[in-house]
Each structure stands twice: as C-alpha cells, then as structure tokens.
Amino acid sequence: MNGPRRWLLPVVVLLGMVLPFLGKPVHIDDANFLMLAKGAVADPWRPHAVMVNWQGHMERAFDVLSNPPGIGWWLAPVESAPVWAQHLFMLPWLFLAMWGAWTLGRRFTDRADVAILLILGAPGAVLAAHSLTPDLPLLALVLAGFAGLTRTAQAQGQARPRRWPWALLLGCAALFRYSGAVLIPVVAVWPLLRDGRAGLREAVLLGLAAAVPLDLLILHDALAYGQIHLLTMASFQSVSDTPRDLFRKVVATIAMLGGGLVLPVLCWARPQAALLGLVAGCMLGGFAASISDQSGAAALATLTAASAGGAVLFAVLPTKRPDPDTALLLVWAGLGLGFMLVLRFTATRYLLPFFTPIVLLGLRAIGSGRLGRRLVQIALPLTLGLSALLAIDDLHLAQAQRRLAWRVDALAHNAGELRLFAGHWGWQHYLQARGWTPLEDDAPIPAGALFASSRISWPQEPEKSCLVTVQRLVEPGPAWLPRVHSWSGAANFHASMISARPPIESYAPWTFSVDPYDVVELDRACDPGGD
Numbered sequence: 001m002n003g004p005r006r007w008l009l010p011v012v013v014l015l016g017m018v019l020p021f022l023g024k025p026v027h028i029d030d031a032n033f034l035m036l037a038k039g040a041v042a043d044p045w046r047p048h049a050v051m052v053n054w055q056g057h058m059e060r061a062f063d064v065l066s067n068p069p070g071i072g073w074w075l076a077p078v079e080s081a082p083v084w085a086q087h088l089f090m091l092p093w094l095f096l097a098m099w100g101a102w103t104l105g106r107r108f109t110d111r112a113d114v115a116i117l118l119i120l121g122a123p124g125a126v127l128a129a130h131s132l133t134p135d136l137p138l139l140a141l142v143l144a145g146f147a148g149l150t151r152t153a154q155a156q157g158q159a160r161p162r163r164w165p166w167a168l169l170l171g172c173a174a175l176f177r178y179s180g181a182v183l184i185p186v187v188a189v190w191p192l193l194r195d196g197r198a199g200l201r202e203a204v205l206l207g208l209a210a211a212v213p214l215d216l217l218i219l220h221d222a223l224a225y226g227q228i229h230l231l232t233m234a235s236f237q238s239v240s241d242t243p244r245d246l247f248r249k250v251v252a253t254i255a256m257l258g259g260g261l262v263l264p265v266l267c268w269a270r271p272q273a274a275l276l277g278l279v280a281g282c283m284l285g286g287f288a289a290s291i292s293d294q295s296g297a298a299a300l301a302t303l304t305a306a307s308a309g310g311a312v313l314f315a316v317l318p319t320k321r322p323d324p325d326t327a328l329l330l331v332w333a334g335l336g337l338g339f340m341l342v343l344r345f346t347a348t349r350y351l352l353p354f355f356t357p358i359v360l361l362g363l364r365a366i367g368s369g370r371l372g373r374r375l376v377q378i379a380l381p382l383t384l385g386l387s388a389l390l391a392i393d394d395l396h397l398a399q400a401q402r403r404l405a406w407r408v409d410a411l412a413h414n415a416g417e418l419r420l421f422a423g424h425w426g427w428q429h430y431l432q433a434r435g436w437t438p439l440e441d442d443a444p445i446p447a448g449a450l451f452a453s454s455r456i457s458w459p460q461e462p463e464k465s466c467l468v469t470v471q472r473l474v475e476p477g478p479a480w481l482p483r484v485h486s487w488s489g490a491a492n493f494h495a496s497m498i499s500a501r502p503p504i505e506s507y508a509p510w511t512f513s514v515d516p517y518d519v520v521e522l523d524r525a526c527d528p529g530g531d
Helices: 008-021 028-041 070-078 083-088 091-108 113-118 123-129 133-154 165-177 178-225 229-237 243-260 271-291 296-316 324-341 348-354 356-366 369-409 425-433
Strands: 052-053 058-060 421-422 450-454 467-475 520-527
Touching: 008 091, 008 113, 008 123, 008 369, 028 070, 052 178, 052 324, 058 133, 070 083, 070 133, 091 113, 091 356, 113 123, 113 324, 113 369, 123 133, 123 348, 133 165, 133 178, 133 348, 133 356, 133 520, 165 178, 178 324, 178 348, 243 296, 243 324, 243 348, 271 296, 271 356, 296 356, 324 348, 324 356, 324 369, 324 450, 348 356, 348 369, 356 421, 369 425, 369 450, 369 467, 369 520, 421 425
Parallel strands: 421 450
Antiparallel strands: 052 058, 450 520, 467 520
C-alpha cells in the first residue's frame, strides 16, 4: 500500500479537486485577510494597523481580526493580483500538506495513500484549499511538522537525528492561527511518551523550539503596537463561556467533525463503540436542537451530524493502555478538541489542525482484513464525493455574492451619490472595490443615499431611517446540492451561527435546502421631513 509511487494517484486526485477552483471569488473570511494583506503592503511592520469594518464599526484590524499576521504577510505580494493568481499563490502550502499527510500515513498506518485522501480530501480541508485564509498554511505546517518529528524518530542504526527544526516548523503554525500554539505542548510531550523520563531533555528542547515563532511574534507585537495581539484576542474570544454556550460549542464541534471532516465510516470497524457514540451524539444533538428551538429539517440535520461525530469519536477511544504512537495521536486530538471550547463560536475550519489524528486512529483500528478494505472502499468515494459537492455549492455561494454586488452597483446610476452597504464577506469586498462605503452600526442614512443590505453576511443595523425600496435582488440556490449555508435548515459550514434577527443557532455543517443563496435589499433614503 505504501510503494514508492503510491503517492501519485492521490496527488492527482487532490489537484483535480483544487485547480478547477482557482477562479473562486473572494468569499467569507477571505475578505478580511486580503485587508490584512493590504495592511502588510502599506506597513509590513504593522499589518494589523489597517482599518477595517468587520464588526460593524471602522477600527484597527489589531482590535477585531483574531488571527496573527502570517497570512497577511504571505498574501502581500499578490494583494492586488487577480483572484486566480492569489489562489495559485497558496498552492505551495497544499504541496507541503500533501507531503506531511503522506508521511504521517506511512508512519502511523500501512495505508498512506488512503490517509492522504481522507485528510486532505475531507470537506473541511478541500474548502480550505479553495480559500485565501490561514487555514491551509496552518494545516500544512502542522502536518509537515508532526511528519518530520515522528519520521526522524524511526531512523535506526544512525546517530540520533535532529528533531528541533521540525518542532520549529510546526511552531510557525502559530504565525497563521493562534490555534497552532495549542500543539506546542504536544510537541514537548512526544519524547516523554516515547522514552519516558529519559526523554525529558529532548522534550524541553523541542518545546522551546516550537515556542520560538510565537515568542518572536509576541516580541514583534510589543515593539510594533505596544500591545500583544494574542492577549487582546484572548479577551476578544472570551465572550461565550456560559454553561449553555459551552454546551453548544461541544455539540457543534462534534457535529462539524462528523459532518465536515471525518465521515462515520471507518468507525464501524468497532461497531459497539461506534453505536454507543452514535446514541450519545444523538442525545446531545437532540438536546441541542431543543434549546435552540429547532424542528423539522433543522433538527434532523443537527441530530444526524451530532450522531455521526459521536460515532467517530467513540470508535477511536482506546480500550487498553495505549502505546506511545496512539497516545501521541490521542493527546493531539484531545487538546485540539478542548481548545474549541475557548473560542467565540465553532467553525469546521477551526478543527483542521486537530482532526488528522482521528483519521489516523481510525485507519489503525480497521486492520488489513476484508472488513477494513470494504470500509476504505466506502469511505474514500463518500468523503471525496461529499467534498466535491460542498465545494461546488460554496463556489456558487461565492459567485452569488459577487454577482449581487455587481448587480447592485449597476443600479447606482448617479455619479457622486453616497452609496452605503451593510454586510461582510465577499459582498463587502466587491462593493468596496467599486467605491461603496460600509455603514457604521447604528449610524443614520443620509437622505438621498443608496443603501444595500445583504441578508446572510451579518449586515450592520442602521439608525431608524426613512427608506424607500428600489429593488429586491435574489440569488436562488439549487435544491440538488448539499448546502454549506442554510437559514431554514439551520446549517452553516463556516460558523455555528447564522445571520438573522435574532441570529439562528446552528450545529450541522451542511444540509439540503431550497433557500436562496442570498437576498439583497436596495433602498434609497428619503427625507422624513420632506413632502
């Protein structure tokens, strides 16, 4: 299974799932990372000094964008390039991720060709490879770092290899998302799991090496801004910590894992554990649907995704004292899943640095017999097929928001008139590129101004104003595709909330729905005191 050319077909398959999407419009959080890149172009030393309206008010990116500057620095050379060139510029990370996933597959299983496809062909990983967000660099650095650390550990009959460069590489993940820092303790604990107390010196060395990039970033922030961005964002994220919030994040994490990253197939190599997990996930999902007032299709999506995630998780839990390799994978996954509880909300992409060990544990559990082969034969087409369909839908959503922005701009006939908009994501990116101004939350709309508001992309609320509808624009969505965003189905691949008044709580990463992709209201402000 791990012959010298077994990597070729998986690489071709993965490139076939990425290259056709190079022209994907700016979408969801791509917009704010391109703003960060714009800040890096203007001031490479202080990219977070750029001003952005992402939470309803124009403010420094330092105060509202909760990610390190790594992706801004990376995208700075192509900040003004066509979108296909920006996506092409992200491809080196995909190749690094491929090497890491293949090497980990060889190291921990005898099915490297399967491992690389189930890791990088998972829906969450595929959508990350279609984005301009830090998620693909983060995943690549984590995979390559762990691959190098554990791969060199297998050298025999040679002097002890240097592992600290791989720890340093993995630590660079924290330059793209702070979740990368969660894995620093995992790097340090690996020698202890492998060698016991004899590995203490190496554990300290690897832990210090992995922490170097984050330490340098903290020093940079103190010199550049007089503040530490990590601490600012720790406070920014710590707003959802009530028991109800924590329970919602637990269920959303389980649902997004089972619905958007590790499909419940390999878990049936351990049917009793999988069945127990399915029941537990169903119970959690049922209670979550109840407290979020879900019913019908929305509740069914939550129950299904939570049940799938429960089956996956229970099936990888050890039934006996784990060996060092298994223990490493469990610590890697466990710390990551626990980290999800400290975030403001849950998103499938936030699990990307932490789902690989669950795939590897699943492959280690199925064995090489007939059942294992049959489960792999089911898991691969199901995972890759779902990824392709969700990728097509996400592409359609991105194209729909770009079309709406262009359609709205085409309706603005009078040169020089004030044009305001509410909403974010790709919608914001394309309207700002055409000279529209983001509305400040609770701000009045001056008489005569045009005002366009997107339903799905968290629009700002204006002060009560006199508005006359000019046109209502709708981008319909197909019923045959699984949908990454649906308000009627309460499913969202990109977050555990959906824009509405009040916001809709969600858990499942996708569902089937006939919702339009987006609805835009174009209004003109009138003078309430006029005739």
